[in-house]
Amino acid sequence: MPYSAPGKALIAGGYLVLFPEYRAYCVALSSRMHSVAVKSDERVLTFHSPQFSTSTWSYDLDDVQPQKNPFLNAVVQVCGAYFGELCGGSIYIFSDAGFHSQHESTPMPDYPRFRTHRKSIGSVPKTGLGSSAALCVVATASIVEMMGRANDPHFTRIVHNIAQIAHCVAQGKVGSGFDVAVAVYGSVQYSRFTPTMIPKTITPESVRPVVDMKWDEWLERCALPPSVSVLMGDVRGGSETPAMVQKVLAWRDAKPEEAEPIWASLDGANNALVAALIRESEPHAIRICFDHIRAQLQAMTKLTGVPIEPESQTKLLDAAKSIDGVINGVVPGAGGSDAIFLLVESDKFDTAKQALSIDPRFAKVKWLSLHQEAVGLRREEASYPGVRAHSHS
Ligand SMILES: Nc1ncnc2c1ncn2[C@@H]1O[C@H](COP(=O)(O)OP(=O)(O)OP(=O)(O)O)[C@@H](O)[C@H]1O
Ligand SMILES: C[C@@](O)(CCOP(=O)(O)O)CC(=O)O
Missing domain, CATH: 3.30.230.10 (Ribosomal Protein S5; domain 2)
Structure with missing residues (x-):
């Protein structure tokens, strides 16, 4: 079998x-x-x-x-x-x-x-x-x-x-x-x-x-609510997860006074997102949760020097947010330059994907044909x- x-x-x-x-x-x-x-x-x-x-x-x-x-x-x-x-x-x-x-x-x-x-x-x-x-x-x-x-x-x-x-x-x-x-x-x-x-x-x-x-x-x-669909973009920049993890954990050990408030805020923002997804909140509420998550990831990027949400990815995610139907996005997993993950309103998915595909700001991004399953x-x-x-x- x-x-x-x-x-x-x-x-x-x-x-x-x-x-x-x-x-x-x-x-x-x-x-x-x-x-x-x-x-x-x-x-x-x-x-x-x-x-x-x-x-x-x-x-x-x-x-x-x-x-x-x-x-x-x-x-x-x-x-x-x-x-x-x-x-x-x-x-x-x-x-x-x-x-x-x-x-x-x-x-x-x-x-x-x-x-x-x-x-x-x-x-x-x-x-x-x-x-x-x-x-x-x-x-x-x-x-x-x-x-x-x-x-x-x-x-x-x-x-x-x-x-x-x-x-x-x-x-x-x-x-x-x-x-x-x-x-x-x-x-x-x-x-x-x-x-x-x-x-x-x-x-x-x-x-x-x-x-x-x-x-x-x-x-x-x-499971993500049916009103929300996934769009993954392969950015092909590559990232070194083990080295990134090592540096972030070293920072957390060395500077707990800096790290702890950020981890607490990030955890709060993560939990708020999960609650919003479970409640099937309006796209705007989900967008705000991602903004909070990204703000903490950007702060960690600055403080650790680890490219969790590097500038190039911030530009892509901000540009994606300006497309009708794109709720928000995040650099998944350890972050870095290899992918972006977008949540898109399901009823606007096709038009949003089409708009992203012809937008020169995403010329280097390969949009993957996959969905949540x-x-x-x-x-x-x-x-x-x-x-x-x-x-x-
Ligand atoms: N179709 C396949 N057939 C045989 N081996 C495979 C196959 N796909 C993956 N592998 C093995 O997994 C390795 C890739 O794993 P790696 O952990 O580097 O990446 P990943 O799991 O795809 O991504 P990430 O860890 O970033 O999520 C390959 O080098 C190979 O050893
Ligand atoms: C940074 C970490 O929390 C996530 C790594 O995720 P990914 O392999 O980049 O998708 C490491 C881990 O969970 O093992």
Whole structure:
């Protein structure tokens, strides 16, 4: 059975969500990562990602060695520790167009939602929708299915916990985990798990109890009101999330008298936005909440020197606000120069998108064809290019 999991945008709670006392508002997107498992009797597990050049990673199950994909390495390692032994076969990965820059790519014949790229996965620029988190989730789901546990009542929890651990192992750090949570559960309000949940070394003894337990993260499923639509723009400037996080946290430690009032105001503004979205407030009220959030992000940018909402993004967001139907926007997640996220009145979406597309102030922005789709990990009935047989467990 194929699985798919969504990409994400963190629209409120960046940085704060690294601490369990704050909540973030995370939107799941219609760009999804897919995986299909085909079991075999061989002692080799091979991942294929046919949209990219040089995109096969094979693991000899009797002597697992790291391959050139840290996220798949970590999934295989953590699943191996949890299950003791893995099944051989192939797992095919497909990612929707929104995850990667579409430059130098062509739609796959008969499957236009997937594009073929001339380069390898590591050389194709990403758009920041959380491809690695969604990959860890679907790859784990396929392995859990191959192990005969697709109908386990705790299937979702097992996949979530393994994928969180694997994602941390691959990144070499413990992030907030909101991206993996969205890939599994869809749009959520989220508070993080205790970071020490993640085992320092991956062994059956350290992994099994943690995967089998209910974690202390808090999440509540949510969805943007139907009157509000999402428009993501790929700005292609790039940003360095780990370095940005390190600097912001260092500032918070070094200058608590400066940081604390800003974090308190930012948290207040984030919560006001969430309340306005839940209440389905008027566009003007939502616009004001975003103004408050952005004011705090701009203050943090000045005080830390970290480009959370750099000048170039301020210009774009302010220009977007002047377009009829655009409620407001924000630089999602850690901020930086790789994307902007706009909320648009649904009944004016088409005209607003058209106006943005022809406006020279947005000449460098590639508007992504995606929308909010609140659902997380799900089974798919679809067929996939070049995949001959599906396994059934
Ligand atoms: N379709 C795919 N097939 C195989 N590996 C993939 C695929 N998509 C992503 N990956 C893996 O994930 C890596 C990209 O993850 P990375 O964390 O750098 O970016 P992201 O998760 O898309 O964005 P962000 O962390 O900014 O939200 C790739 O280099 C590759 O290892
Ligand atoms: C800065 C941070 O809070 C959000 C990073 O989000 P993104 O990967 O830039 O979408 C880090 C984290 O939550 O792990």
